[in-house]
Amino acid sequence: MKQVAAMKEAAETSKLSCGELYSQFTAKKVIAILIVVGLLVVSVIVATMLGAVSLSVGEVLRAIIARPFPGVESTAMTDVIVWHLRLPRIVMGIIAGAGLAIAGAAMQGSLRNPLVSPFTIGVASGATLGASIAIILGFGLIGTGRFVVMGNAFLFAMATALVILGVGRLRGVTPESFLLVGIALMSFFGAATGLLQFVATEGQLAAVVHWTFGSLTGSTWTNILLVSIVLSVCIPVLIRYSWDLNAMSCGGDEVAKSLGVNCGRVRVVSMLLASLIAAAIITFTGLIGFVGLVAPHITRYLVGGDHRFLLPGACVLGAVLLVIADTLGRTVASPTVIPVGIIISIVGAPFFFFLLMRQRRQFWQ
Amino acid sequence: MAIKLAINGVTFSYGSRTALSDATIAIEAGELGGLVGPNGSGKSTLLKCINRILNPKCGTIMIEGEDIGAASLKEIARRVGYVPQSAHSIFPSTVFDAILLGRRPYVTWGISGRDKQIVLETISLLGIEDLAMRRFTELSGGERQKVLIARALAQEPQVILLDEPTSNLDIRYQLEVLEVIRKLVTEKKITAVMAVHDLNLAARYADKIICLYKGRIYNVGLPTEVITAETIRTVYGVEAVINGDSACPHIIPLAPVGTKINIT
Amino acid sequence: MHKRTLVLTIALVIAFGLLAAASQTILIIDSAGRVVEIPYPIERVVVLNSGSVGIIRSLGAADRIVGISTIVARNPAFWGPIAKLPQVGGIKDINFEAVIALQPQLVLNFGTHPAVNIEEIARKLAPAGIAVAGIDSFRFATLYQNIATLGRIFGNIGRAGQLIAFYQDILDLVAERVAGLMPEEKVRVYAEHHAGQFRSFGPGSDWHKMIGWAGGVNIFADTLRPFVTVDPETVLERNPQIILQDSRRAPLGHGIIATTPLTDYLAVFVDRPGWEQIAAVRDERVYLVSPAIGSGTGKFIGTLFFARIFYPELFADIDPERVLQEYYRQFHGQTFNGIFVYPQR
Numbered sequence: 001m002k003q004v005a006a007m008k009e010a011a012e013t014s015k016l017s018c019g020e021l022y023s024q025f026t027a028k029k030v031i032a033i034l035i036v037v038g039l040l041v042v043s044v045i046v047a048t049m050l051g052a053v054s055l056s057v058g059e060v061l062r063a064i065i066a067r068p069f070p071g072v073e074s075t076a077m078t079d080v081i082v083w084h085l086r087l088p089r090i091v092m093g094i095i096a097g098a099g100l101a102i103a104g105a106a107m108q109g110s111l112r113n114p115l116v117s118p119f120t121i122g123v124a125s126g127a128t129l130g131a132s133i134a135i136i137l138g139f140g141l142i143g144t145g146r147f148v149v150m151g152n153a154f155l156f157a158m159a160t161a162l163v164i165l166g167v168g169r170l171r172g173v174t175p176e177s178f179l180l181v182g183i184a185l186m187s188f189f190g191a192a193t194g195l196l197q198f199v200a201t202e203g204q205l206a207a208v209v210h211w212t213f214g215s216l217t218g219s220t221w222t223n224i225l226l227v228s229i230v231l232s233v234c235i236p237v238l239i240r241y242s243w244d245l246n247a248m249s250c251g252g253d254e255v256a257k258s259l260g261v262n263c264g265r266v267r268v269v270s271m272l273l274a275s276l277i278a279a280a281i282i283t284f285t286g287l288i289g290f291v292g293l294v295a296p297h298i299t300r301y302l303v304g305g306d307h308r309f310l311l312p313g314a315c316v317l318g319a320v321l322l323v324i325a326d327t328l329g330r331t332v333a334s335p336t337v338i339p340v341g342i343i344i345s346i347v348g349a350p351f352f353f354f355l356l357m358r359q360r361r362q363f364w365q
Numbered sequence: 366m367a368i369k370l371a372i373n374g375v376t377f378s379y380g381s382r383t384a385l386s387d388a389t390i391a392i393e394a395g396e397l398g399g400l401v402g403p404n405g406s407g408k409s410t411l412l413k414c415i416n417r418i419l420n421p422k423c424g425t426i427m428i429e430g431e432d433i434g435a436a437s438l439k440e441i442a443r444r445v446g447y448v449p450q451s452a453h454s455i456f457p458s459t460v461f462d463a464i465l466l467g468r469r470p471y472v473t474w475g476i477s478g479r480d481k482q483i484v485l486e487t488i489s490l491l492g493i494e495d496l497a498m499r500r501f502t503e504l505s506g507g508e509r510q511k512v513l514i515a516r517a518l519a520q521e522p523q524v525i526l527l528d529e530p531t532s533n534l535d536i537r538y539q540l541e542v543l544e545v546i547r548k549l550v551t552e553k554k555i556t557a558v559m560a561v562h563d564l565n566l567a568a569r570y571a572d573k574i575i576c577l578y579k580g581r582i583y584n585v586g587l588p589t590e591v592i593t594a595e596t597i598r599t600v601y602g603v604e605a606v607i608n609g610d611s612a613c614p615h616i617i618p619l620a621p622v623g624t625k626i627n628i629t
Numbered sequence: 630m631h632k633r634t635l636v637l638t639i640a641l642v643i644a645f646g647l648l649a650a651a652s653q654t655i656l657i658i659d660s661a662g663r664v665v666e667i668p669y670p671i672e673r674v675v676v677l678n679s680g681s682v683g684i685i686r687s688l689g690a691a692d693r694i695v696g697i698s699t700i701v702a703r704n705p706a707f708w709g710p711i712a713k714l715p716q717v718g719g720i721k722d723i724n725f726e727a728v729i730a731l732q733p734q735l736v737l738n739f740g741t742h743p744a745v746n747i748e749e750i751a752r753k754l755a756p757a758g759i760a761v762a763g764i765d766s767f768r769f770a771t772l773y774q775n776i777a778t779l780g781r782i783f784g785n786i787g788r789a790g791q792l793i794a795f796y797q798d799i800l801d802l803v804a805e806r807v808a809g810l811m812p813e814e815k816v817r818v819y820a821e822h823h824a825g826q827f828r829s830f831g832p833g834s835d836w837h838k839m840i841g842w843a844g845g846v847n848i849f850a851d852t853l854r855p856f857v858t859v860d861p862e863t864v865l866e867r868n869p870q871i872i873l874q875d876s877r878r879a880p881l882g883h884g885i886i887a888t889t890p891l892t893d894y895l896a897v898f899v900d901r902p903g904w905e906q907i908a909a910v911r912d913e914r915v916y917l918v919s920p921a922i923g924s925g926t927g928k929f930i931g932t933l934f935f936a937r938i939f940y941p942e943l944f945a946d947i948d949p950e951r952v953l954q955e956y957y958r959q960f961h962g963q964t965f966n967g968i969f970v971y972p973q974r
Contacts, residue, residue, distance in 0.1 A: 018497045019485050022461050025498060052860035076906055077865060084902030085861050109456070198722065201703065203823045203877025203920075210825035217827055217861060220902070243469050250466060250501075251452050257418045258449075259520070260442030260470040305456030335863035336852050337827070 029303040036316045047327040052334045092219035094319040096281045101318025103274035104292035109245035110270045111175040117293035118278035122160045122185030129189040130156030136200045157279030168268035214288030214341030223284040230280040234273040242307035290345045369394040369556040375424030384410040397550045399571025400560040406577040408560040412526045416445040442470035446517030446525040463501045467519025487515045507538030527559040660740025660765040677738040680766030680925040687960035690783040696731045706884030735760045796929040803936045807844030818845040819869035823877035843935035872909040881919040883967040891971045919969045
């Protein structure tokens with residue numbers, strides 16, 4: 001009798017310790033994300049202080065405070081630099097990094113493929129074609145003046161997303177069909193862009209090339225507002241899909257279905273939302289690709305593959321990466337600006353490589 | 366005893382190829398049904414039709430007298446657990462997280478204390494406490510299979526479906542896993558349907574054998590009734606002798622039908 | 630520096646010219662540094678880069694051109710009958726069959742343009758017995774040489790000398806007038822490349838030279854490359870007194886008379902955060918510059934336009950428009966209406 005009680009107790013403690021271990025494990029993930037949030041705060045503060053024009057910390061702070069509190073004095077020049085040049089590009093860096101990273105993470109999960117990024121499925125090539133049509137043929141479907149290029153880029157990027165929706169309806173929703181259609185779309189849009197370049201003048205060609213270099217220079221509060229609206233609709237839906245994405249990336253479609261996941265719908269909707277996010281961002285920034293591939297992987301290294309932590313974590317990490325990369329890009333060779341897309345690949349790729357090499361365990365199998 | 370799982374006239378085809386036609390079976394609570402038959406006879410198809418991973422063309426599936434034809438996948442997932450042949454995870458996750466997925470039919474985003482409690486109970490039920498914090502991808506085949514069973518149990522199912530759970534395991538793990546399943550069915554009064562390749566193991570662990578042949582049910586009954594030399598000859602095309610006592614037949618396969626037998 | 634180049638060039642031209650008279654072929658060194666043997670005299674030539682087409686027309690040899698590129702064909706207002714000649718593709722995607730079908734003795738294209746591999750074009754056309762020379766005709770550093778070389782090829786060295794002298798006179802005039810400016814009197818200039826916002830010119834670019842020759846100070850003289858993307862903050866901080874855009878995509882140039890689209894274009898161009906504080910924008914000294922005077926040989930007269938924009942008082946007696954039309958009359962056989970700088974003052 002005594003023995004049985006002792007055994008029961010032993011079982012109790014082992015059960016408890018197991019649960020405690022898991023609580024610790026979860027807490028570690030939350031702490032990791034909080035550390036990245038802290039890093040974001042620090043990098044945003046540093047980014048606001050740094051720039052081609054050397055402003056003191058006091059000047060920057062006064063300029064920031066002067067808007068909400070008109071009593072504080074600041075010069076018109078610092079006001080413009082802080083409120084119209086630095087803050088918009090930093091804020092755009094945050095939301096673009098967050099958006100591209102979560103789009104990448106969601107796509108990798110729902111297609112069960114670590115190589116996927118928002119650009120793999122043709123969204124970027126679609127946007128490039130749209131921009132090229134506007135620049136070279138002077139033809140736009142929506143928008144006037146300087147917004148023609150943006151409007152066209154967005155429309156063509158979204159056309160890609162709609163093709164994806166059509167694929168889901170017509171050809172079944174396996175990861176393979178999305179990847180193959182993505183590759184087909186990329187080659188088609190790439191070829192169409194190439195064809196257009198035959199009739200382009202040198203000036204138009206230069207403008208297309210300039211557009212394809214991702215940059216945060218053109219960021220304005222209006223652009224930020226538009227992208228934020230898209231993100232604030234799409235990101236919560238993607239995060240709500242965390243469990244479904246876990247089931248799909250962990251066990252495959254059959255297992256996910258047996259757990260009550262409507263795989264087809266989850267895949268189509270998450271792909272559509274991820275494309276929408278990417279389209280909205282690259283419409284205003286041009287092509288910033290690498291962050292969508294690398295941020296999810298670095299986050300996976302930090303918090304594991306559970307999408308409940310991975311998706312928000314990737315958002316924060318993507319934001320940090322883009323803010324740091326852009327700050328480097330505009331300070332290392334000041335007053336020359338190196339496009340953020342180039343910096344993020346130059347700095348991000350070796351860092352990513354380092355993480356992969358350091359990782360004893362297999363990242364995925 | 367009430368009939369827990371009733372499959373009535375279920376038919377399924379992949380395009381124009383009919384994989385399963387007019388399958389009708391009834392399995393009671395606490396009963397382990399062993400699904401046998403050669404490759405391509407429709408074992409996996411039948412299992413997947415039961416929890417609607419595949420949508421049958423016609424026929425009904427009733428659990429406790431209730432037709433689940435109109436139920437959502439989520440509702441079905443609360444009643445039917447599924448253990449695949451093997452699972453390959455693309456992205457790393459811990460065993461605890463893998464089992465926690467079994468709670469997916471009950472949660473939307475946050476997990477409750479009860480969800481965690483059930484996962485912990487399942488872990489201790491299967492005696493895999495020491496694996497809980499390991500990565501699923503680092504486990505051996507047998508350990509993985511136990512985790513997959515644990516996940517299905519975390520669904521708190523009335524019916525559990527197992528698709529050849531032992532086919533990739535060595536002999537020790539085969540027995541271990543089957544013992545676990547047998548124990549669960551008997552103790553928790555779960556209804557189980559398990560596809561098995563090994564006729565000896567099927568005969569030993571199943572209460573009832575369902576033999577599929579070319580997409581149709583060839584024979585249903587007690588192991589001794591179904592697993593006969595005649596059945597094996599027709600269904601598998603193999604000559605065999607059956608030894609052993611009446612409760613648990615033991616099969617010794619000799620040669621494919623039509624070849625000369627060299628064993629004396 | 631330019632004086633010396635001029636003397637040297639003319640001396641070389643005469644020396645080579647004497648040699649040429651004695652043989653059926655001449656040897657030239659092209660912009661890519663290749664020694665090319667060219668039949669003499671040349672009767673049939675395909676010219677792909679528009680700069681060379683312009684110089685050939687100035688040399689009075691336009692009738693020897695038998696084929697052009699799509700770039701030349703796109704500007705019929707300026708090129709007139711030349712634009713209607715058979716096309717053989719673009720500068721980097723040449724249709725070699727079309728070239729051979731025209732039976733030219735010589736094909737001219739860029740020699741050092743990044744998109745053009747002149748050596749490869751030469752290899753492709755060698756079996757057809759067609760000589761290929763890379764004559765850039767767009768960089769200040771080699772323009773006089775290019776003109777002289779084309780003068781030799783087309784047997785009109787005298788005319789080449791006149792053309793070089795015309796250009797050099799303009800630069801000399803500008804240099805003379807701005808020579809007395811004190812450093813603090815010099816205007817700060819921000820020049821933007823046509824490719825996109827905040828794409829600017831650094832040392833090594835011809836626009837940087839033009840601004841300097843015209844007595845201005847390029848606010849991005851401290852950058853490292855000829856073409857750079859600059860930080861918008863810096864433009865505000867350095868507060869340029871003049872802003873110029875190399876406007877390849879604005880409705881400017883030969884045959885253009887409507888100003889309304891230009892007013893709209895300019896309004897969009899300056900509509901950027903903080904630009905209302907920049908001196909150039911406040912004082913309405915923001916100018917769109919047509920490639921007619923902002924690229925190729927146009928840059929000589931373009932320098933005069935810049936000088937007049939920078940220092941209206943110093944150049945009050947000189948109307949760059951009239952100099953341009955005089956140049957067109959003398960070297961292109963006609964005058965052209967059009968808008969070359971906007972706003973026109």
